[in-house]
Structure formats: structure tokens, C-alpha cells
Amino acid sequence: MASATEAVVLGTRAESSDSRHLRRILGIVRRQPLGVFGAIVCVAFVVVAFAAPLITPHDPHIFVGPRLGRPSYAFPFGTNNLGQDVLARTIYGAQVSLVVGVASVLLGTVVGSALGLVAAYCGGWVDSAVQRALEVVASFPGLMLILVVVAALSRPRVARDVNLLTLTWELRVVVIAVGIGFIFATTRIVRSVALTERHAPYVEAAIACGAGWARIMWRHLLPNVMAYIIVGVSVTLGLAILAEASLSFLGYGVPPGTPAWGTDLSGINRQFFLQAPWLVLAPGGAISLTLLGFNFLGDALRDELDPRLRGR
Amino acid sequence: MGPYRSQTGALRRPSRRQFLVGGAGLTGSAAFLLACGGNNNKAATNTSNNGAAKPAASAAGGASTPGAASASTQTPKKGGRISQLAAITTQTLNPVTNWNEGTILSGVSIYDRLVSTRLNKDSATEYVPEAAASVEQPDPLTVVFKLRPGMKYQNHDPVNGRAVVADDIVQTEAYIKDNPASQDKSFQTLSMDSVTAPDDQTVTFKLKAPNAYLFSGTQLSYPAGGSIIIPKETLNNLDQSWQVGSGPYQLSDFQMNVRYLYKRFDGYHGASQGLPFADEREWKIIVDPAAQESAFRSEQVQIWGVPIPQTADTVQKDLSARINMQNYLSLSMVTLSFNVAKPPWNDARVREAMYRFTNRQQYLDLIESGRGQVPPGLLSVGLKDYQLDPSQTAKYWANDLKQAKQLLDAAGYDYNHQVEMSTIDGPRNNQGMQIFQQQAAQVGMKVQITPMQFAEWLNQKILTGNWEAWYSQHPTYDSPHIYLRLQATNTYSVHKYNGLKDPTIDAMIEKSEQTLDHAARVQQVKDIQLALLDKYTPFFITHNYTAYVALWKYVMDYEVNPASTAEPTYNTQMWLNKA
Numbered sequence: 001m002a003s004a005t006e007a008v009v010l011g012t013r014a015e016s017s018d019s020r021h022l023r024r025i026l027g028i029v030r031r032q033p034l035g036v037f038g039a040i041v042c043v044a045f046v047v048v049a050f051a052a053p054l055i056t057p058h059d060p061h062i063f064v065g066p067r068l069g070r071p072s073y074a075f076p077f078g079t080n081n082l083g084q085d086v087l088a089r090t091i092y093g094a095q096v097s098l099v100v101g102v103a104s105v106l107l108g109t110v111v112g113s114a115l116g117l118v119a120a121y122c123g124g125w126v127d128s129a130v131q132r133a134l135e136v137v138a139s140f141p142g143l144m145l146i147l148v149v150v151a152a153l154s155r156p157r158v159a160r161d162v163n164l165l166t167l168t169w170e171l172r173v174v175v176i177a178v179g180i181g182f183i184f185a186t187t188r189i190v191r192s193v194a195l196t197e198r199h200a201p202y203v204e205a206a207i208a209c210g211a212g213w214a215r216i217m218w219r220h221l222l223p224n225v226m227a228y229i230i231v232g233v234s235v236t237l238g239l240a241i242l243a244e245a246s247l248s249f250l251g252y253g254v255p256p257g258t259p260a261w262g263t264d265l266s267g268i269n270r271q272f273f274l275q276a277p278w279l280v281l282a283p284g285g286a287i288s289l290t291l292l293g294f295n296f297l298g299d300a301l302r303d304e305l306d307p308r309l310r311g312r
Numbered sequence: 313m314g315p316y317r318s319q320t321g322a323l324r325r326p327s328r329r330q331f332l333v334g335g336a337g338l339t340g341s342a343a344f345l346l347a348c349g350g351n352n353n354k355a356a357t358n359t360s361n362n363g364a365a366k367p368a369a370s371a372a373g374g375a376s377t378p379g380a381a382s383a384s385t386q387t388p389k390k391g392g393r394i395s396q397l398a399a400i401t402t403q404t405l406n407p408v409t410n411w412n413e414g415t416i417l418s419g420v421s422i423y424d425r426l427v428s429t430r431l432n433k434d435s436a437t438e439y440v441p442e443a444a445a446s447v448e449q450p451d452p453l454t455v456v457f458k459l460r461p462g463m464k465y466q467n468h469d470p471v472n473g474r475a476v477v478a479d480d481i482v483q484t485e486a487y488i489k490d491n492p493a494s495q496d497k498s499f500q501t502l503s504m505d506s507v508t509a510p511d512d513q514t515v516t517f518k519l520k521a522p523n524a525y526l527f528s529g530t531q532l533s534y535p536a537g538g539s540i541i542i543p544k545e546t547l548n549n550l551d552q553s554w555q556v557g558s559g560p561y562q563l564s565d566f567q568m569n570v571r572y573l574y575k576r577f578d579g580y581h582g583a584s585q586g587l588p589f590a591d592e593r594e595w596k597i598i599v600d601p602a603a604q605e606s607a608f609r610s611e612q613v614q615i616w617g618v619p620i621p622q623t624a625d626t627v628q629k630d631l632s633a634r635i636n637m638q639n640y641l642s643l644s645m646v647t648l649s650f651n652v653a654k655p656p657w658n659d660a661r662v663r664e665a666m667y668r669f670t671n672r673q674q675y676l677d678l679i680e681s682g683r684g685q686v687p688p689g690l691l692s693v694g695l696k697d698y699q700l701d702p703s704q705t706a707k708y709w710a711n712d713l714k715q716a717k718q719l720l721d722a723a724g725y726d727y728n729h730q731v732e733m734s735t736i737d738g739p740r741n742n743q744g745m746q747i748f749q750q751q752a753a754q755v756g757m758k759v760q761i762t763p764m765q766f767a768e769w770l771n772q773k774i775l776t777g778n779w780e781a782w783y784s785q786h787p788t789y790d791s792p793h794i795y796l797r798l799q800a801t802n803t804y805s806v807h808k809y810n811g812l813k814d815p816t817i818d819a820m821i822e823k824s825e826q827t828l829d830h831a832a833r834v835q836q837v838k839d840i841q842l843a844l845l846d847k848y849t850p851f852f853i854t855h856n857y858t859a860y861v862a863l864w865k866y867v868m869d870y871e872v873n874p875a876s877t878a879e880p881t882y883n884t885q886m887w888l889n890k891a
Contacts, residue, residue, distance in 0.1 A: 061746075061749070061750055061753070062750060062753075063674075063678070063750060067677075067678065067681075081678065081743070082678050082743065082746060082747070082750075083678070155762065155764075157732075157760050157761075157762050158760070159730055159758060159760050160749065160753065160758065160759075251737060251763070255760075255761050255762055255763060256742040256743075256745070256746060256761065256763060257742070257745065257746040257749060257761055267739060267742060268620075268739040268742065268743055270601065270602055271601050271602070271619070271620055271622070271623055271739070272622065274626065275622060275626070
């Protein structure tokens, strides 16, 4: 009987917890409609990238249609100078953006967070060394730094019809080049938050209990700066996608022929923009929409997760 | 040995081209003396594309300048600045080691040369003495040039306006031969045995063997090597020192890879005829096609080699009343090349499979909107005399994907292999690689494409042989010489690893280079093409494209030259018909 009562009580608790979550989500939807829109765009972007082979009407490499064909039922976004389907290329272009965006932000976030935590926790000359080194890197204009890294490590080569893991490996130079740019910003954010947390009572208590520096950083500091990291990731993902598109637009990203939004905005396509504006509208629109999505999502996450903004 | 067919006496409109050394190297087997002395008579010889000599007047349309796109009947006006566009880069100021310096910038403005090549729109060739007052060939192995009297250099350190002497040419030839970075020294290494200066006005070349292409644009007329005249004092620092020559213009100002300004040199040997007509020539280096179009439309430049046909159509439609749009079949060959030193391309079955799946017409249709031609054989269509009959070659180019797959299977081709194809980054080249990638995919061949900057491509790939395949547009050549030489074991070029490298065909190529009789050589060159096709050479032309040059209408007497990648050569007779 007691157990039955317990079950009823627990059930009630679970129910109330579910409804709390639901209410909270509905509250977020009401408070952050643009954030929700951004989240939908971001999810759609990821789904499109993963499901590209399943949802594209044509192979993006094959010359399936007439040269510079106008948008039609068969080719809703038209065709390019080689008769390739612009819709298929735009869908497949999401793969490059996703791979570079996620991998480079992951790189920048992991390295930047680690450096920020170490600098904040250790302080002294370690902090100074990390800060000065990163300031040197940050003194380069972002795009120039990316170009220098790509020039030093050589431009990527991309084979046709590869899966996302292989694509990530083949685009490693672009990932590194773009990711390096995010290390400085992440380090600064994480360091500034961790410096405050470093002297919090729970950290002092952990030290008093004999916890090692690694445990303190991993188990105590990191969870408390995670909200800031998540907000940073959502914002920088959009920037990473833009950086990749800029790099490809300049001809230093993925090689020609590989479907990528930046590449499809440059090269020979640029010479047909006046005659075939659909060549610019599709990849350009995809870049804009995705950036908008990540920006809205980032703003919403910041509003929800940043304690200073919470409740405003 | 065929007789010399040097033609003289065709009077041309007054210009510095007083003598035309017609088809000399191509047809000469006996001594020939070009009009010399007296009143420097206006003699002309030209050849219908690299071979048969014929009177200049008939080929060049009578009194007009060869290839003059807008030959006027008006009296040329002196003065003004002619601005042109180029999408090029250079590394130094050296015209010998930098192709673009030699063939577009200083090599055809600041420095003079003994002889040059002119082609008209139909690729009929003329060999024009520039600094040479006369050319004699007492025997097939000796060429004697007499310099024009009174020539001098521009007044700048360290030369300070001194007279041009024959020893300058001797030293320049030695410099080209000994410089490992010379863009092309095939004349100096393959053909030239010695060069001497018996006196200040005479230069004597001794050849190792008769040279069928002696005066062509790849030998003595080659602007960046050939017979360029550089003052000997400057040879040890050509990369960086101020350019000083005896050509029609002198360097006035430059910002490397941005802008070059040349001003008229009054001491130029053509100055007595009023040449050059334009006071200044300016080159603006703009790589971006959209920026090029803007610069032309806004008249910041008056001459523009339009990169793609569609843009030419648009510009012509918009500005039709105010511009002239020239078009001609370029001699530039756009080629596919595979390294036979590396598997799988050393297997003739793989090469044949490549021929089976390669659709050359698709390259022309997609890249050039069908404007141009696909050669029936292996040489540019503009080299008319050497063209094979399509019926002779149809079997080699036949498309058959099934057979291609069978050939690859028989050769044990590894379908997981990624063929690494590189190119010089550019719209035409990049599209060509994509087309090859797509055509190869039809038989399961995987191709990875890599566009590179020219210097990077040259140094990392071409010079090292560390390449598997490339697709690229070439400079233009006015004879079969370079294409055939690039098939040989010894290319005498930076492209050491190119072509088929078959000893039997090597011997055929060498023989043709030394055959002065035009008809016999034409047959030999045709035989070589068939022999190369029989072995499915890994180096062939996909197409020749139609080139477009846009000019504002007041640009008069612009000289079209299919052998100069759409850029005119000296063009001293060009003038501006505006206030």
C-alpha cells in the first residue's frame, strides 16, 4: 500500500515535472519566437545536410539540364553554366557548411575553453603567456589569418560522393583555419567567467577537500561556465559558416565543382549573375537564412541562459 | 630541299616593318636575303599559317596592317594614352624569366628584338624584322642579322642612351641559355650552336641543324627569349633593376601587378615614321572579370580581352554603337595532359579508355558556348596546313563508354584510385576539370581536382613531375613546334614530364623540325599526329576557343593577334581617333 501511495506520489511529481517543462518551453516560445524560428532553421539545416542524398532530385555534379536553364518544375532553382541542378548543389552545399561550421567551432571551443580555464585557474605567468600569445593571433584580421593558414597548409582536396566524416577529414585545413580564429574569443569569455568562479566558496571547498586542479576545472569550473560556452557556440557557428563561404568565395576553400555555397557564388558563376540571377539567389539565400537562424538562436539562448539577462 | 619562297616587293603602308622575313625559317634551305639597303624597301612575306609563303598583300588584305582589326584609311593622329587590361601576375621585372613580362609587358614595349611574328585573324603568319635592317641566310645553318644603324637605348642608368651594339645580343642569348629560370630557351639550347658579333652591327647565329621553325614565335620571334635585345650592363640584375631597352616605349612608372605606364621613346628606330603613334601605353592589371568589365564600360581602359562569350555578347549589346568587338579563333590550345611516367597512364589501354569517354565537343559547348572548334587531330585548328582529315581520326575520338569500361577492366584499373588533376586557377581551366571529372565518372573513374596559383602549380607540380593529370589553357603558338616538342622525351621546356615520350616518335619530331621543305614537313607532322593518336597520347587538345577583344571605337588600327593570348604585340601603329 505504501508502495502504491509512493507510486502515486512519484507519478504526480513526474507529471508535474513534465508539465513544468512544457510550461517552460511554451514560455520560451512566447518569449523568444525569433529564437524558435532560428532553432527550426538550424534543425532544418542539419537535417538537410545529413539527408542530402535522399532529398536531392539530381546528383549535384552531373550535367542534367540545359545550360543556364531558368527555374522550372524540373529544376526549381534553375541550372548553372554546366547544366548542373542549382537546387541539388544548394542542398549539398549545406554539408560543407555544416562540417566546417561544427568542426571549426568545436575546435575553437574545446581549445579556447581549455586555455581559458587553465589561464584563469593558474593565473600568474601562465595566464600572461596564454593571453599574450592569443593577443598576437587576434591581432591579425580574421580573414587574413584564415588565408595565411590555408596558404601554409595547402588548399583542401575534396573527392566526389564522400560521407560527412570523410568530408570533415578532407576539409581539415579549412576547419583548422576557421577554428583558430575562434580560440581567442572563447578563451577570453571562459577566462573572464572562470576568474570569478575561481574564488567562489564551492571551489575553495573543493580545494580544502584536496581535489586536484584537473578535477576542479573539469567538475566544478567547467559546468559553471558552460552556459556562456553554449551561447558562444550558437553565435560562432553562424560566423564559421560565413567564414567558410568567404574562403570559398575567394577561391581558397573547397575546390571548384564541389557543391558549397561560397564556391557557387564565385568563379565562373559570377560572370552569369546578370543573365542568370538564380545562380546567386539560391546559395546566397541559403547563407543568409542559415546565418539568420543561428543569430536568432544565439540571441535567444543568451537571453535564456545568461543570468544577467534572465528575467529582463 | 625545296626552294626558298621568299617574297619581296609587296609595298605596305609606311611603318617600321620595312622588311618582312617571310616564312624564312619554315621554307628556307638556301640563302635568302631580305630586302636591305637602298631606301629600306617595304618588302613583305607572309605565310598562310606557319608554312606556305605567299605575298603579304594577298594575305593581309592589301594595304592594311596584318591583323589590323580596325584598319583605318585616315591619317593616324599622334598622342594620347592607350589603356589596356591584363589578368596576369609577375614575380619580377625580368622579361626572360617571367612569361607575362616578356610577352605582354616590357618584352613587347620596352625591349626591341631582331624579328617578330605577326598573324592576321586567319592566322596567316608574317615574320617582321624589327631591329634588323636585313637578314641573310647564306646556308641553312647560318643566319646573319644586320642591325639598323643609329639605334640607341633609352636614357637611363646604367646605359644612359648608348648605342645598341651586336654584342648586346650575343650577351643576351648567352644569358637566356645559361639561366635555369628562362621561360623558354629551346632555340638557344636545341638549335643555336653559337652566336657571335663580328662587328657592332652584325650578329651571326650558327645553328646545330636546319631549323624549320627558325623565325616562328617560339624561336627567334619569341618575345621573352628569341632575339630580345637587352643591354648587357643590366643582365646581371634583370629581376629588380629599372627596365631599359631600345623598344618603342620606356618605363615611366609601375606598381607591380597593379599598373604599368610606358611613355614613348623618341629614340626608337621607328620614330622617323612617327612610331609609336600613342604617347603612352598603360596596362592595368585586373584579375577579377567583373572588375574588368566595369573598367572597360567606364572607359578606364579602352581595350579588353573579354573572358567569356556571353559577356562579350552583353557588352556588345549594351555598347554596340560605341565599341568594336573583335573575335577570332585563338591558336591557344586547351589541353588534357596525363603523366605517362606514372601508372595507370603508362598503360595504353587506360589511355584509350580515356579517349573513349572523353567528349571534346562537350568542352567546347559548355565552356565556350560552342564558339570555337574541336581539332580533328592534335594541333590547333588555326594551324591549317597541318590539320588531319576528320575521317582519318574519327576512330580515335569515338565515344564508347562500354568499351572504355572494358578497357579499364582489362587494364586492371583500380576504381578506388583518385586521379589527381590540377590546373592554373581560372574559369576556363576549372570548368574543364569539372567536365573531365564528370565524363570520367561515367565509367567509374574518380577524379580529384585542384586549382592552384600559377607559381605554385609550376613549382610544385610541373617542375617536379609530381603530378598525375592537368587541364589547362596554353599560350598561343604559331607553329606545331612546341606542341610536338612537348610530346618528345626531351621537351626543352619546363614541361619535362609531358607527352608520350616514345623514341620512335621522338625521331619523327626531330626530323620534322629539321625539314625545311614545307610540303614535306606538313606530311611529316601529319604522320606524327597519327602515330601519337595510334598510341593514344596522353596530351591532346580538347578545343580551340573563339577569343573576343572589345575596343572603344576611337581605338584605331588595333592589331589582332591569335598567337598572343588575345593581347596585341608591339602595336606601335595603334592610335586614338579622339580629341
